[in-house]
Amino acid sequence: MITIALYITIAMVTLAMLLNVYRLIKGPDAPDRVLALDTLYINAIALIILLGITLGTRMYMESALLIAVMGFVGTVAMAKYLKRGSVIE
Amino acid sequence: MQAFAEYLIAGLLLIGGAFTLIGAIGLARLPDFFARLHAPTKATTLGVGAIMLGSVAYFTVSEGQVHVAEILITVFLFLTAPVSANILAKAAMHIGVARTPETHGNPWDQ
Amino acid sequence: MFARLGFPQPFLSLCLFLVWQLLNDGFSGGSVVMGAILAWMLPQLTRNFWPERPALLKGWLLPLYVLRVLWDIVVASISVARLVLSPRKPRPAFISYPLTLEHPLAITMLASTISLTPGTVSADVSDDQRILLIHALDAEDEQAIIETIRSRYEKPLQEIFL
Numbered sequence: 496m497i498t499i500a501l502y503i504t505i506a507m508v509t510l511a512m513l514l515n516v517y518r519l520i521k522g523p524d525a526p527d528r529v530l531a532l533d534t535l536y537i538n539a540i541a542l543i544i545l546l547g548i549t550l551g552t553r554m555y556m557e558s559a560l561l562i563a564v565m566g567f568v569g570t571v572a573m574a575k576y577l578k579r580g581s582v583i584e
Numbered sequence: 585m586q587a588f589a590e591y592l593i594a595g596l597l598l599i600g601g602a603f604t605l606i607g608a609i610g611l612a613r614l615p616d617f618f619a620r621l622h623a624p625t626k627a628t629t630l631g632v633g634a635i636m637l638g639s640v641a642y643f644t645v646s647e648g649q650v651h652v653a654e655i656l657i658t659v660f661l662f663l664t665a666p667v668s669a670n671i672l673a674k675a676a677m678h679i680g681v682a683r684t685p686e687t688h689g690n691p692w693d694q
Numbered sequence: 695m696f697a698r699l700g701f702p703q704p705f706l707s708l709c710l711f712l713v714w715q716l717l718n719d720g721f722s723g724g725s726v727v728m729g730a731i732l733a734w735m736l737p738q739l740t741r742n743f744w745p746e747r748p749a750l751l752k753g754w755l756l757p758l759y760v761l762r763v764l765w766d767i768v769v770a771s772i773s774v775a776r777l778v779l780s781p782r783k784p785r786p787a788f789i790s791y792p793l794t795l796e797h798p799l800a801i802t803m804l805a806s807t808i809s810l811t812p813g814t815v816s817a818d819v820s821d822d823q824r825i826l827l828i829h830a831l832d833a834e835d836e837q838a839i840i841e842t843i844r845s846r847y848e849k850p851l852q853e854i855f856l
Binding site: 496497499500501503504505506507508510511512514515517518523524525526527529530531533534537538540541544545547548551553556559560563564567570571574575577578 | 590591593594595597598600601602604605607608609611612617620621624628629631632635636638639642643646651653654656657660661664667668671672674675676678679681682
Binding site for chain 2: 768
């Protein structure tokens with residue numbers, strides 16, 4: 496039963512990522528695109544965790560943690576760039 | 585594996601996937617940027633949190649040993665989601681992105 | 695008592711210890727020893743970077759507040775999900791919320807809480823830290839939202855922080 500639930504969940508998260516890509520392409524403003532990228536990396540973390548469950552390994556935990564940290568830094572850097580025109584003043 | 589644990593894990597995974605999907609639908613169909621900001625900060629964060637809890641339950645039950653590293657990621661996401669929402673809202677107000685005409689009130693000028 | 699034992703910031707030490715346990719995937723002998731060393735050493739090394747002590751007045755109320763916020767996050771997500779899936783258009787609004795909290799950390803916590811709970815995202819703080827600008831996704835009664843935030847989140851935070 497877990498296997499079926501796992502595949503349904505993976506399909507849902509993949510669909511969610513496709514919708515995020517739609518928003519990423521459509522825009523219409525730069526903050527929308529940054530928001531789409533932000534949601535995209537959070538969904539990528541979910542997908543990696545689901546992959547880890549599917550393969551029955553905990554090897555992917557570190558990469559999920561790294562994506563969480565790096566994604567947040569990236570979002571903040573891009574938002575800062577939009578607001579000020581430079582990342583580090 | 586016990587039936588109860590299986591139901592719990594499957595339920596957590598499905599709830600998480602559903603909330604993630606709803607967050608993405610909100611991001612795709614809500615009318616303006618500030619409305620779109622709501623869906624990822626709340627629905628997606630909770631959805632990923634539920635998936636993480638499902639993973640914690642799965643590995644704890646299947647390996648008979650406590651695994652909690654996912655909770656760290658969940659806590660990190662819950663801490664950072666409001667910060668990125670706030671900084672994006674500031675950037676959007678600074679740029680002056682379009683708002684739907686139904687919006688009451690105005691953001692003040694910087 | 696904690697300061698004399700080499701723990702200038704007991705709360706930070708506790709957080710470091712717990713994070714190390716989480717990073718190590720659960721308790722084990724080695725992780726407890728290493729976590730204790732880190733919890734002792736890092737606050738010592740970074741002591742000069744913390745300009746003032748955090749003004750926690752009643753720190754033991756914090757877990758209660760976190761539990762309440764966690765519950766509200768679940769409720770908030772369900773209400774946002776219903777709004778996203780329902781065909782009617784939301785009525786967004788910008789609300790100016792007059793702050794009574796003064797400590798910057800308390801204001802940060804309130805702003806984060808508002809962002810994670812029903813239908814509101816905190817957008818900006820005025821320069822004198824008196825007014826919080828909130829964007830509400832579906833605001834029927836703006837005054838009701840302000841009252842809810844005040845009684846449900848700001849009052850407990852006021853008790854916890856100095």
